[in-house]
Amino acid sequence: MHLKIAVLPGDGIGPEISVQGVDVMSAICKKFGHTVEYEYGVVGAVAIDHVGDPFPPETLQLCKNSDAVLFSAVGDPRFDNDPNAKVRPEQGLLAMRKQLGLYANIRPVETFKCLLHKSPLRPEIVDGADFICIRELTGGMYFGEKYEDNDRAYDTNHYTRKEVERILRVAYDYAMRRRKHLTVVDKANVLASSRLWRKVAQEMEKEYPEVTTDYMYVDNAAMRMIQDPRFFDVMVTENTFGDILTDEGSVISGSMGLLPSASTGESTPVFEPIHGSWPQAKGLNIANPLAQILSVAMLMEYFDCRAEGALIREAVNASLSAGVATPDITGNKGRQFSTSDVGAWIVDYINLK
Ligand code: IPM
Ligand code: MN
Numbered sequence: 001m002h003l004k005i006a007v008l009p010g011d012g013i014g015p016e017i018s019v020q021g022v023d024v025m026s027a028i029c030k031k032f033g034h035t036v037e038y039e040y041g042v043v044g045a046v047a048i049d050h051v052g053d054p055f056p057p058e059t060l061q062l063c064k065n066s067d068a069v070l071f072s073a074v075g076d077p078r079f080d081n082d083p084n085a086k087v088r089p090e091q092g093l094l095a096m097r098k099q100l101g102l103y104a105n106i107r108p109v110e111t112f113k114c115l116l117h118k119s120p121l122r123p124e125i126v127d128g129a130d131f132i133c134i135r136e137l138t139g140g141m142y143f144g145e146k147y148e149d150n151d152r153a154y155d156t157n158h159y160t161r162k163e164v165e166r167i168l169r170v171a172y173d174y175a176m177r178r179r180k181h182l183t184v185v186d187k188a189n190v191l192a193s194s195r196l197w198r199k200v201a202q203e204m205e206k207e208y209p210e211v212t213t214d215y216m217y218v219d220n221a222a223m224r225m226i227q228d229p230r231f232f233d234v235m236v237t238e239n240t241f242g243d244i245l246t247d248e249g250s251v252i253s254g255s256m257g258l259l260p261s262a263s264t265g266e267s268t269p270v271f272e273p274i275h276g277s278w279p280q281a282k283g284l285n286i287a288n289p290l291a292q293i294l295s296v297a298m299l300m301e302y303f304d305c306r307a308e309g310a311l312i313r314e315a316v317n318a319s320l321s322a323g324v325a326t327p328d329i330t331g332n333k334g335r336q337f338s339t340s341d342v343g344a345w346i347v348d349y350i351n352l353k
């Protein structure tokens with residue numbers, strides 16, 4: 001197979017972890033006889049600085065001409081506390097999602113045996129937790145009609161039947177390939193948009209008799225996720241709820257630096273870590289590259305390269321078991337490993353396998 005990858009390192013720690021992702025991608029492709037070419041683009045604050053646009057047309061074109069996008073992170077504190085900022089790095093991410101039609105965001109929540117003690121939850125509660133959150137990514141409040149002046153502001157939580165149907169379809173497909181349990185998360189006791197979600201899901205449920213579908217209010221789901229995370233197999237929800245619940249889910253594993261995600265839909269799929277740009281750590285070579293590296297595993301699996309994905313996961317697990325990990329995992333005691341140490345260890349593991 002030949003792969004054309006658009007690499008968008010973005011801001012903060014983005015460029016540092018991006019390098020590790022690319023190195024692992026090259027190693028795995030070489031090992032399995034695939035060829036890969038990379039082309040780099042700007043997104044986020046770095047794109048604002050270069051061309052005044054967080055997702056410039058050249059970057060869109062680059063993504064469209066590629067088989068997949070390997071994305072890192074966007075965000076810069078220069079923009080965070082300025083409510084009058086006309087353009088923000090995050091708009092680059094949102095524009096990318098919208099313009100590539102990436103309506104399905106797949107965020108797995110997995111635990112790593114050797115890291116159970118790092119979880120904020122008790123080991124006996126998290127041990128074995130393994131679920132996927134499917135977050136709708138191009139609708140809802142993020143993209144609905146907005147208004148703001150100095151006295152009044154609103155965001156509209158807008159969904160159409162078609163948008164709900166296509167994301168539920170993705171969720172059922174995942175449920176069919178997993179433990180056949182789907183939880184539809186909404187706020188149907190209050191929100192009209194949620195009632196549409198529930199109506200459409202109740203209709204579609206009949207097409208998937210093998211899948212147990214249950215419905216849960218989002219407040220309850222937030223609670224259940226920390227009380228009994230093993231309850232969940234596949235969870236599907238709207239954009240805003242999914243944003244919040246996946247941050248909650250991402251720390252269950254012990255570090256936010258571990259979890260990758262995929263965004264798929266109408267055009268080129270994007271693979272990226274769940275975590276953000278961690279501007280305070282920029283240039284320090286301390287950020288955990290594993291979420292980026294596992295994004296490469298998701299990328300390979302998307303193209304049905306299961307053995308490739310499995311070897312990357314094996315290498316990641318081996319590094320964690322060997323204690324070759326960044327300070328978010330190891331704390332400040334013992335031997336310290338940098339972003340590039342961890343990346344290089346994983347590349348070596350793959351090469352020697
Ligand atoms: C995420 C992020 C983004 C979101 C931000 C950066 C716009 O938090 O990918 O979850 O809210 O979707
Ligand atoms: Mn988020």
